[in-house]
Amino acid sequence: MVRENLPENDGVLLDLLRQGDGMTVAELSLAMDVTGTAVRQRLARLQAAELIEREAIRAKRGRPSHRYVLTEKGRRQTGANFADLALALWQEIGAIRDPEIRRGLLKRISGRMAEMYEGQIDGETASERMESVARLFRERSVPFSVHGSQDLPVLTALACPYPELAEQDRTICAMERMLFSEVLGEPLRLSQCRLDGESCCTFELKRD
Numbered sequence: 001m002v003r004e005n006l007p008e009n010d011g012v013l014l015d016l017l018r019q020g021d022g023m024t025v026a027e028l029s030l031a032m033d034v035t036g037t038a039v040r041q042r043l044a045r046l047q048a049a050e051l052i053e054r055e056a057i058r059a060k061r062g063r064p065s066h067r068y069v070l071t072e073k074g075r076r077q078t079g080a081n082f083a084d085l086a087l088a089l090w091q092e093i094g095a096i097r098d099p100e101i102r103r104g105l106l107k108r109i110s111g112r113m114a115e116m117y118e119g120q121i122d123g124e125t126a127s128e129r130m131e132s133v134a135r136l137f138r139e140r141s142v143p144f145s146v147h148g149s150q151d152l153p154v155l156t157a158l159a160c161p162y163p164e165l166a167e168q169d170r171t172i173c174a175m176e177r178m179l180f181s182e183v184l185g186e187p188l189r190l191s192q193c194r195l196d197g198e199s200c201c202t203f204e205l206k207r208d
Contacts, residue, residue, distance in 0.1 A: 022067035114182030
């Protein structure tokens with residue numbers, strides 16, 4: 001799926017909504033440092049494009065307020081950068097029945113991709129290299145972030161690079177974990193996954 005040709009600030013608003021369970025006009029205004037009127041104009045465009053929807057927040061007293069959340073269409077606005085790769089990968093893996101052979105193929109593919117990214121990843125510590133990975137994916141319109149401590153950093157995918165394939169099978173998630181482990185030079189574990197109902201996927205260092 002190709003990302004729609006949206007104004008840059010509309011894309012920023014969508015990325016903010018990906019990070020939580022929805023935001024109000026006031027919260028978006030503060031986060032983007034713009035007026036409430038400007039936020040409402042962007043929300044109107046995104047609602048017209050069916051990328052977001054409005055939900056009522058019920059209060060004990062007074063009139064209900066509203067927050068804005070992504071629709072399924074809005075959630076799928078990232079990940080198109082890797083569509084060709086994901087499709088080819090899925091077709092090859094899907095044709096293999098032996099789990100050991102499949103795992104070996106995944107490892108080789110993730111290793112090859114890691115070689116492609118190697119020259120773009122810098123930093124001495126795992127945290128610095130995670131920041132470099134996050135920056136690389138953000139440049140491809142796939143929002144990633146890093147949080148946690150220097151000793152235990154957490155790499156968070158705010159949107160899946162290949163959502164349609166990931167929803168069909170966790171094989172893609174395994175390949176992604178292998179890729180990041182190769183790039184960072186550290187074994188990782190998938191600590192949270194969208195397929196389990198979480199808001200995002202997180203990768204943490206695998207400590208013995």
